[in-house]
Amino acid sequence: MSQGETRRQPAWAELAFVTALAAGVLAFLVEARGVSLDPQNLLLLQPTAWLVLGLWAVLAIGCLTRRRPADAPPRESTADLLRILAMVAAFGLFTAGLEQVGYDIAICAFVLVALLIGGERHWAALLLFPPLFTLAVIEGFRLLIPYPFPTTLL
Amino acid sequence: MTSIGPMITRRRALLAAGAGLTLVAPGVRAQGFPDRPITLLVPFATGGYNDRLARAMAPFVQKHVGQPVTVVNRPGGGTVLGNTFFLQQPDDGYMLMVHSAGPYIPVSILTRNARYKADDFWMINLPSRDLTLMACATDKPIRSVDEVVASLKRDPRSLSVGLQPASADLINFALFCQAHGIDRSRVRVVTYDGGGPARNATAGGVVDVGLVGGEGFLPIKDRIRPLLMFTDEKNSDYPDVPILSDHAKAAGFEAAFVEGSQRGFVTSKRFVEAAPDRYRILLQAIERATKDPECVSTLGGQQLSTTWYGPEASNRAYLATAALMERYASLLRAS
Amino acid sequence: MIDTVAFGAAVAMLAGSLDAWIWVIPGLLIGLVFGALPGISVSMAMALVLPATLYMEFLPAIIFLTSVYTGAGFGGSIPAVLINIPGTSSAVATTFDGYPMAWQGKHNEALGAALFASCIGVLLSYVILLVLVQPMAEVVLRIGPYEMAAIGIWGMVLLGSIGASSVAKGLFAAGLGVLFGMVGMNTAGYMRGDMGITWLLDGIPTIPAMVGLLAASQLFALVNAKFIVEAESERSISLRRILAGGMLVLKNPVTLLRGSAIGVFVGAVPGIGSSIANLLSYGETRRNARDPESFGKGDVRGVIAAESANSSSEGGSMATMLALGIPGGGATAILLAAFAMHNVIGGPRFMEESRDVVYAIILSNFAQAAILVVVGTLFVYGASTIVRLPLRYLIPCVLVMSAMGAFAIEGSIAGPITLFVFAVLGWLLSRYGFPVAAVVVGLLLGRLIETELLRAWQLAGGDVWYVLNYPWALGILGLMVVSLALSVRRDLRKRRARVARA
Numbered sequence: 001m002s003q004g005e006t007r008r009q010p011a012w013a014e015l016a017f018v019t020a021l022a023a024g025v026l027a028f029l030v031e032a033r034g035v036s037l038d039p040q041n042l043l044l045l046q047p048t049a050w051l052v053l054g055l056w057a058v059l060a061i062g063c064l065t066r067r068r069p070a071d072a073p074p075r076e077s078t079a080d081l082l083r084i085l086a087m088v089a090a091f092g093l094f095t096a097g098l099e100q101v102g103y104d105i106a107i108c109a110f111v112l113v114a115l116l117i118g119g120e121r122h123w124a125a126l127l128l129f130p131p132l133f134t135l136a137v138i139e140g141f142r143l144l145i146p147y148p149f150p151t152t153l154l
Numbered sequence: 155m156t157s158i159g160p161m162i163t164r165r166r167a168l169l170a171a172g173a174g175l176t177l178v179a180p181g182v183r184a185q186g187f188p189d190r191p192i193t194l195l196v197p198f199a200t201g202g203y204n205d206r207l208a209r210a211m212a213p214f215v216q217k218h219v220g221q222p223v224t225v226v227n228r229p230g231g232g233t234v235l236g237n238t239f240f241l242q243q244p245d246d247g248y249m250l251m252v253h254s255a256g257p258y259i260p261v262s263i264l265t266r267n268a269r270y271k272a273d274d275f276w277m278i279n280l281p282s283r284d285l286t287l288m289a290c291a292t293d294k295p296i297r298s299v300d301e302v303v304a305s306l307k308r309d310p311r312s313l314s315v316g317l318q319p320a321s322a323d324l325i326n327f328a329l330f331c332q333a334h335g336i337d338r339s340r341v342r343v344v345t346y347d348g349g350g351p352a353r354n355a356t357a358g359g360v361v362d363v364g365l366v367g368g369e370g371f372l373p374i375k376d377r378i379r380p381l382l383m384f385t386d387e388k389n390s391d392y393p394d395v396p397i398l399s400d401h402a403k404a405a406g407f408e409a410a411f412v413e414g415s416q417r418g419f420v421t422s423k424r425f426v427e428a429a430p431d432r433y434r435i436l437l438q439a440i441e442r443a444t445k446d447p448e449c450v451s452t453l454g455g456q457q458l459s460t461t462w463y464g465p466e467a468s469n470r471a472y473l474a475t476a477a478l479m480e481r482y483a484s485l486l487r488a489s
Numbered sequence: 490m491i492d493t494v495a496f497g498a499a500v501a502m503l504a505g506s507l508d509a510w511i512w513v514i515p516g517l518l519i520g521l522v523f524g525a526l527p528g529i530s531v532s533m534a535m536a537l538v539l540p541a542t543l544y545m546e547f548l549p550a551i552i553f554l555t556s557v558y559t560g561a562g563f564g565g566s567i568p569a570v571l572i573n574i575p576g577t578s579s580a581v582a583t584t585f586d587g588y589p590m591a592w593q594g595k596h597n598e599a600l601g602a603a604l605f606a607s608c609i610g611v612l613l614s615y616v617i618l619l620v621l622v623q624p625m626a627e628v629v630l631r632i633g634p635y636e637m638a639a640i641g642i643w644g645m646v647l648l649g650s651i652g653a654s655s656v657a658k659g660l661f662a663a664g665l666g667v668l669f670g671m672v673g674m675n676t677a678g679y680m681r682g683d684m685g686i687t688w689l690l691d692g693i694p695t696i697p698a699m700v701g702l703l704a705a706s707q708l709f710a711l712v713n714a715k716f717i718v719e720a721e722s723e724r725s726i727s728l729r730r731i732l733a734g735g736m737l738v739l740k741n742p743v744t745l746l747r748g749s750a751i752g753v754f755v756g757a758v759p760g761i762g763s764s765i766a767n768l769l770s771y772g773e774t775r776r777n778a779r780d781p782e783s784f785g786k787g788d789v790r791g792v793i794a795a796e797s798a799n800s801s802s803e804g805g806s807m808a809t810m811l812a813l814g815i816p817g818g819g820a821t822a823i824l825l826a827a828f829a830m831h832n833v834i835g836g837p838r839f840m841e842e843s844r845d846v847v848y849a850i851i852l853s854n855f856a857q858a859a860i861l862v863v864v865g866t867l868f869v870y871g872a873s874t875i876v877r878l879p880l881r882y883l884i885p886c887v888l889v890m891s892a893m894g895a896f897a898i899e900g901s902i903a904g905p906i907t908l909f910v911f912a913v914l915g916w917l918l919s920r921y922g923f924p925v926a927a928v929v930v931g932l933l934l935g936r937l938i939e940t941e942l943l944r945a946w947q948l949a950g951g952d953v954w955y956v957l958n959y960p961w962a963l964g965i966l967g968l969m970v971v972s973l974a975l976s977v978r979r980d981l982r983k984r985r986a987r988v989a990r991a
Contacts, residue, residue: 013921014921017917017921018921021665028682032681032682035680035681036679039946039951040675040946041675041679041681043939043943044667044938044942048935049664051660055657055661055664058657059658059661084709084712087709087712087884088709088912091705091909092909094892095905095908099902111889114884115885117712118882118885120881137890137893144529145529145533145897145900146226146537147228147896147899147900148226149900199899206826209540228899228900228901229899230687232690234687235687238687266680266687311950319676320678343947345677345678345943345947347674347676357630357815358632358633360631360633360634360948373815374813374837376837377813455829456826456830457834487678
């Protein structure tokens, strides 16, 4: 092959990400134009949205024609990536669970799961740290902020 | 600092107990009411007029109701979040609101598609009434409201006007323009999201004329020239300022205006109907607290109002504002 | 411009009252703790201690509250340096170089530099306040939409493409940020992008979004690391190195003075002054540096610039409050409420009749800045232990604290939800090489620029040439163009020289 050390390898994941963002921007623009075409509504919004959409085209072309050295090391191992995704999922569940199961239970469960994902295996630490930390956070924030938050046990 | 801990713990006990109470059959008698702490819900962040009013009144209401009174803030969405939360609470009288009911409740219904109705709320007392004041910076060449009218009639673009969108001030300005035959769509209206910024812009001469609640202007009274007060009776804060009813008589039109802010104690109509005995107890306690000489002097020192209008007059004033707002709803919506 | 008789009375007032002093250290500590927790703002801290001041005398009460204010002003930079979390929106630029410094094991120096820059910034701002309180307040009041829009655009130009690997990616990220900033109801009352969610009408909650983008996203990427500071030998906590960091501030007087000047005048603008000042000062320092490429990689000058600007804005906002009785933001609104609680009404009349009290407040703030050096050093010393914590513990703890802080802003679940969404977005953006910092800058400045441009447009009634009535705004934009042209020319020369050498 004439391409030497580099070979053409479109960055599909990046392309999908940029395209999703651009689609969001387009939806925002369409919605805003639906609200009103008055300059008081679109003064900055419309030019910025067009700029971002224009840049999407530039970035998309960049993604499609991406070349990378054939011997480039992979970004990270699959196991590492899975651990990150597990943490993202755990944090998402935690956020969703705050009002559902109460702040105390959500915090305790999330800290436990996150410790496990992080590689803590010592049973005493796993047993003691999450409840103690939860207790400190709940009581501390009750002292500090003027808003109530639902808890189940504490 | 230390007082906050027990406050929130108590409040949580209240929530838990409140949840339990809904299981009790309706028609709960007032016997022993209230037997646990009462919460004042403020649908704004800390530091504003309502928050200060609630926190200043709390000890006096506590004295007359015989139970601790605590303040909780639930700001956001132009009070929609606080209002919705309040209506979701059980009708047991353990939570009241301190609120700029007029114009916030009607405005939130008309511009933010809130699902409640204006008469879902019941005014206990609205001691604080703020009126729209038309003013300009002292270094502007404008001397009187007649000069403003003349200038805008000659060329609507000749003056810039600062005000808040979706506010009583905007409605007052629109009515004013209509009465004088001024083409409002051509006036250079500059919008500010908040009374503070609008006042700063007026006092700094960034806009030629500003229409904002007059109360907030008091600390910088020396820097502005008040031109017109949108009211039909002389105001004690601004005794020498022309009022709309006189101005309208001289110009030959009928005075129409909306009160800028009506703030005070609010509950839900549902509660008043479901537990009239409890309502009467709360009403009495708030009336006594408001008239308590110690309360009058303490709040007076903080520039907070303690006038007692009572529920009848307060509801009348609030519903009148709501009706006027609805009539001019198209002015409030930007689109 | 200093009234010597009143000045003497003020000194006597402070010297003769023990009450005026005992509240300084507790106030600073409360401020530091609140400021260091993301989401708990200066104004919330002050609102919560406000009832306690009701039973104090007037002067001790105000001194206590301003101590909280001063402490919280610095507190925000501690998590900014240690875990990339700006405790407040005015510590955003502190993360740009502070966190990379911590990453390199220079957390002691970074925190020391931040502390000294803050203290000196507060001090300088109060010196300016002492001399110029009245004229300063006048200037601030006259700043209108044209001038503010010019300042916002200047910040955007300086920082819009910060940290980008390519121009397209930088602009894309900044544009996204600006669009995020425009979600909700704008100042003219148009509602868009709220997707039917009530709380989005107030806009995307800024602090949770920022913390999500800058910090939480970073924490996801760190799941596979062991410590923030890789090398064990660098994980030390050393008083000597904290002080050495402080000395670095004195070695960069120009950066410090520029930061303070920007802080005093831009920071004084009611509303979001201090966060803009923080960004502008950082951007200007980076642009003026001989080696701008070293910024964002742990350059101590970035920390000094950012911190001197955000803390000196305290003096600026005190000016409008004292001289005009206008609250510039939440914190000064609480101070005015405290004034009212003691039957004192802030404003021109107070300035004239109680000049001695005003001087006493200002002088006490000099003392607070000095005491903060000591209290802050000890506090920082304690807070640095964070770098010794293994990440497997630090990550869940910080994520939980961020979520609670996000909740604490308005007491609504909107905060944690925003935090999560923007954490995921931030992680993906940095994974694909987009500069997250540019999104944050866009988010912060986008809303400001839209609001001010809109008002400018309304003032002009659609007439483009109306801007000619605003020489100051034109001046700012002119300066911006000239200085940009100069730095572009310098870059070109440098590149040519490099090419010639090669």
